Amino acid sequence: MKSLRFRVLAVVAGFSIVTAVLLAAIMFSSVRGYYADMTHEKANSFVDRVLEMHPDLWAAYQASPESFGARLRELILYSPNTGLYLLDNRGTVLASASEGSPASIDMAPLMQSLAEDPDAPILAEDPEREGRTTLVSARPVLSEGEPVGWLYVISRASELTGNTPELLRSYAVRTAVTVGLMTLTIGVLLTITMIAVLTRPLIELTRAVERVRNAGFSEDVAGAMMPGWARDDEIGRLSRTFHETLERLRTEMQRVRLTDAHRREMVASVSHDLRTPLTALIGQLETIRMKRAVLPPEEVSELFTRAQQNAQHLQRLTDALAELARLDSPEFRIHPEPIAIGELADDVVQRFAARAGDAGLSLTLDYPDGLPLARVDAALVERALANLIDNALRITPRGGRVEVRVVPEAGKARIEVSDTGPGVAPEDQPRVFERFYQAARHRDLRGSAGLGLAIVRRVADLHGGQAGLRSRPGAGATFFIELPLGL
Known part of the structure; x- marks a missing residue:
């Protein structure tokens, strides 16, 4: 994980995978919604056609309530996944196309949905599955122009995870996978291109800086412009900043080398300049000590004068050294x-x-x-x-x-x-x-x-x-x- 390219690629690949999964989920949900709408539309058409073809449906029920369920089963003979029920106005199941004993349902959600939009998909109770809602269609059953009950249709094939046709489910899955793979591929290719565009000048800049470092910040290398210095973007600003920094380092290193050369020269020169007057001063003082008793007074006075001159020279030298050191101090x-x-x-x-x-x-x-x-x-x-x-x-x-x-x-x-x-x-x-x-x-x-x-x-x-x-x-x-x- 030390490579910048690998890190960026991993981040973008992860993002692409997440995006692909989200797009696949959206696609799957869209296909499922489309199939639900299509099934609901068919259920509406089915119930309208039944009422149109059998306007005496309520009379047929009243004539033979016990055998009416068989008649409902005949209507859904070619739609085995469809539930068909006859309800009264209170929601009690009067007859059913199924073999079971359906319970009554709560009509309030049904009535509210029909009042808002009669053609919109309706989620209401499943008479055969207590406590569960499903996609339904419902139309009032009339007798002598008055609503006396409801023809209630359940489209149980509207869930992709349930009884959806295999072809449609396969299409949804394949479409979602294709979209996901295309997104991932485009993301990876875009990432590789982006990484190449971004990292190539950085690699060149790194190599240039390494050359400067390996050359010891020499003038011919540090004086050359860094790669990309003319670009008007972040890379260009970084390159110019590196150039200015290396130039400053080169200047400081030259100053350090010059200071070190001055220090070495000072040590050598001071030792030489101090040795001459010190040697003379020591010799003069030693002569005065050893031969003061036998030397004439004027010669002793001359030796003292020369010793004083040498001492004054030493004082001037040390004063000049102290002054120059003070002026050279970075804090001065x-x-x-x-x-x-x-x-x-x-x-x-x-x-x-x-x-x-x-x-x-x-x-x-x-x-x-x-x-x-x-x-x-x-x-x-x-x-x-x-x-x-x-x-x-x-x-x-x-x-x-x-x-x-x-x-x-x-x-x-x-x-x-x-x-x-x-x-x-x-x-x-x-x-x-x-x-x-x-x-x-x-x-x-x-x-x-x-x-x-x-x-x-x-x-x-x-x-x-x-x-x-x-x-x-x-x-x-x-x-x-x-x-x-x-x-």
Whole structure:
């Protein structure tokens, strides 16, 4: 019973059998009713003909009551299944064509039926079967124009289960069986056709989904439309739903794979990045402990300074890791609010003004008046811009300049940070925003944790924007982040 086809076929076959039985019963009942009507009509004709041919019936009875039963038997000689009785007006049987001793009958049902419709079939008592009703015909017997009794006829052959002719009963049964078998056959054929029409797209859809599953939700399989996706019915909607679900699964699996790759890369990079300053810090502290008594004070002070720098580098690295992990968390949500991007950039630039002056660098800001407000998370945008300015100040040589610009463009605000440093090599440009990319081999970031640009790109992604780079080696670099404008 696991097959959908078998289940549907069993249900429809059962329904067809029940329908066939009902139709057969209806057919059998119709044939029986037809025969009953035909027999009743014959009984009416018979009693009318008897009264017409024997208008002196009552006088004949009065002349010889004892032999009148024999005369009634002569009338039904060729209809042995017909009961013929002469009644008085009270329902007492005066004479009978049978050999028995019939009892009296209740005339009330007979009189009521005749009053309603004289030609309709009448159900009344059988004089020879006490307490049982049967199909009867009755006509009043007149004497000198007055009703003095009743000629009462019973058609006992009106029941198919009784004395119905064998041919008629066989015809009814054969007709009922034929109708039942035809109904069952039509139902089964219709069911098989319906199952084929309904299950074929389902089978194709199942096979397609299994292919996607077996292929590991790869892009080439999951990206293909499911069978029947263009149909405007339940199958089509199911196919499109499967397609959307598989596309979402593929996207989620890609995200999981990317997250796992980032995790592995982070573990490897963190272990490498932490090992270098930790080794240096341990060596410096060990040297101070072992040789403090023999080293000159200025050399001890220099060792302490280097140890402090390594400790600060470790702190920056752990802070950047914690920040990136917070931004990557599925539960993390930004808190946008209407912000003037120009004023926000001015606040960040002011924080770095003193550091730029101490390093002999020029730090400027340029943004147009009347910029529309942007709905962004101010803290995150400040962090991203601070990372860009910090990187620019690190790699720009003394006497150089760092320029910050806010440029409105097609409903977006692009925040640019340009420097006059050595620029970025072409082979490094596609990867500078990757996490833990060892850009220090190509650009000396002087103690950078290597995660600042990854945080910038993550902030841009969270706001529906993007981060980018324009650079030529030896001609400086321009890093930018684009954010949507408007409320």
